[in-house]
Amino acid sequence: MSVTEHELTLPLSHEAAQKLNLGDFVYLTGEIFATAGLPTHDRLLKCLEGAEPLPFDMSGSALFHLGSLNEEAEDGSLSIVYMNPTTSTRFNRHMPRLIPGLGLRATGGKGGLDAACARAMAENGCVYLSFLGGGAPIITAGIRKVTGIGWPEMISHYRIARIEVERLGPLTVGIDARGNSIYDRTSKESLEKRASILDAMRAERDSFEA
Amino acid sequence: MPITDDMIIEATGELYSRSLRKVPEDAKAALAAAMQTETSETARQTLKFQLKSAEMAENKDSFVCSDSGVPVYFVKVGSKAELDCDFKASIRRGYETLVETIDPPLLKHVTNPITLERGYHGKDMPIVTYDFESGVDYVEMVCSPKALGSGRWAALELFTFPTLEEIETYILDVAIKAGAQHCPPVLMGVGIGGTFDHCAGLAKKQTLRPIGEKNPDPVLAAMEARLTKAINGLGFGPMGTGGDTTVLGVHVDFSSGHGFTPVAVCFNCWINRRARVRIWGDGRMEWSE
Numbered sequence: 001m002s003v004t005e006h007e008l009t010l011p012l013s014h015e016a017a018q019k020l021n022l023g024d025f026v027y028l029t030g031e032i033f034a035t036a037g038l039p040t041h042d043r044l045l046k047c048l049e050g051a052e053p054l055p056f057d058m059s060g061s062a063l064f065h066l067g068s069l070n071e072e073a074e075d076g077s078l079s080i081v082y083m084n085p086t087t088s089t090r091f092n093r094h095m096p097r098l099i100p101g102l103g104l105r106a107t108g109g110k111g112g113l114d115a116a117c118a119r120a121m122a123e124n125g126c127v128y129l130s131f132l133g134g135g136a137p138i139i140t141a142g143i144r145k146v147t148g149i150g151w152p153e154m155i156s157h158y159r160i161a162r163i164e165v166e167r168l169g170p171l172t173v174g175i176d177a178r179g180n181s182i183y184d185r186t187s188k189e190s191l192e193k194r195a196s197i198l199d200a201m202r203a204e205r206d207s208f209e210a
Numbered sequence: 211m212p213i214t215d216d217m218i219i220e221a222t223g224e225l226y227s228r229s230l231r232k233v234p235e236d237a238k239a240a241l242a243a244a245m246q247t248e249t250s251e252t253a254r255q256t257l258k259f260q261l262k263s264a265e266m267a268e269n270k271d272s273f274v275c276s277d278s279g280v281p282v283y284f285v286k287v288g289s290k291a292e293l294d295c296d297f298k299a300s301i302r303r304g305y306e307t308l309v310e311t312i313d314p315p316l317l318k319h320v321t322n323p324i325t326l327e328r329g330y331h332g333k334d335m336p337i338v339t340y341d342f343e344s345g346v347d348y349v350e351m352v353c354s355p356k357a358l359g360s361g362r363w364a365a366l367e368l369f370t371f372p373t374l375e376e377i378e379t380y381i382l383d384v385a386i387k388a389g390a391q392h393c394p395p396v397l398m399g400v401g402i403g404g405t406f407d408h409c410a411g412l413a414k415k416q417t418l419r420p421i422g423e424k425n426p427d428p429v430l431a432a433m434e435a436r437l438t439k440a441i442n443g444l445g446f447g448p449m450g451t452g453g454d455t456t457v458l459g460v461h462v463d464f465s466s467g468h469g470f471t472p473v474a475v476c477f478n479c480w481i482n483r484r485a486r487v488r489i490w491g492d493g494r495m496e497w498s499e
Contacts, residue, residue: 003251023252067276081314084276111391130451132259133393134275134481137266155318172451182451183390190386190444197440204436
């Protein structure tokens, strides 16, 4: 048995997003945005309310929950030394508004998003891609060029990095563009299995002889 | 010859740096073993990429994870070790030196919980637990930095005269609540008994025990095997995208206490950051992990 792999170019089309299924592996080439900041997500929501302009045109883009050590050299050139996913569920309260507000076609990080986010993804044709936590060497190798750093006054991993990536991955489809979620599914299944697992543990305890 | 400030300063920085770059051999062996038993192809591939990430970090001498966490150390001073140092000051100095010199630089993760300001330094950093070891003439230091990713799912509850069933049910429920979140497959540390403060330390110290090392207490060994099988049956899998490998192991220890029984559970993500050194008075430093 093999896993289905997709080589995708960004920005992701509606059709390409719809073709992705849970558990598929994806490699991305094109432009992404990356930030790991909770204050950044608060600020993005305020941008949507008109408080200030967005640092970049992010419509139809891919915004990922990735923390990075980014640097601007004296000659103005930008670089990322290392990059890695952060826990996406920290942004559960932001994503249902950011997905439609920015028209996101892809989001991701690690650990998934909740059911309200999955609904927003289904309504907007957006996918959630799981990055390898502790995968800094692999993920950083997918960076071709850093093309912008938004909100540089924030600490490094809170800034919004605009990055050109080449075969960034492997990323796992965790929530598809129809709103099906591995996270919801495994969470529900674990609760369904709980009683039988507890029974099996009881039987093992009862038969234990030291 | 006594153990000096310079030795502690060097060990403090070097331990942290090593823990960020090298996945311990026992963790890598456990990941490789899990690849043989996994029935989900997505999970098997994810385990393969975890091992590849560990290998790339070692070869490139770079960090496995961008989140270096906060500095956490465990120190054991041998009863026959000769010290000529201000231990606490040297650990602080060692950490400060590391922050100034480490390549690549760390991100600012040390957080003031009142203001949410983040930097490299803060009150009570590094977090250090001191202990003694009878009959040995060395100092042992372990660095096990901790970040939000797996750190936030730790839990502690107080029971009164609980049955083993109540304890194990609680541990399973903590694993269900953490679900896909803590960069599985994780190592779970469990502490049972003692007091509130002591119990959390018991759980944490169990995450420093090598994976695959059998618990010498047969009752605890059976409990560890039972909980490992049970939690892997939940189906969260590597990185929480489904599979049979949610834990690499469950390590349990207990202490006697009163009728109120705390049960503490904590998690190490798959990279199991842990570096260890023994320091002798003659200047020898024996590194392991």
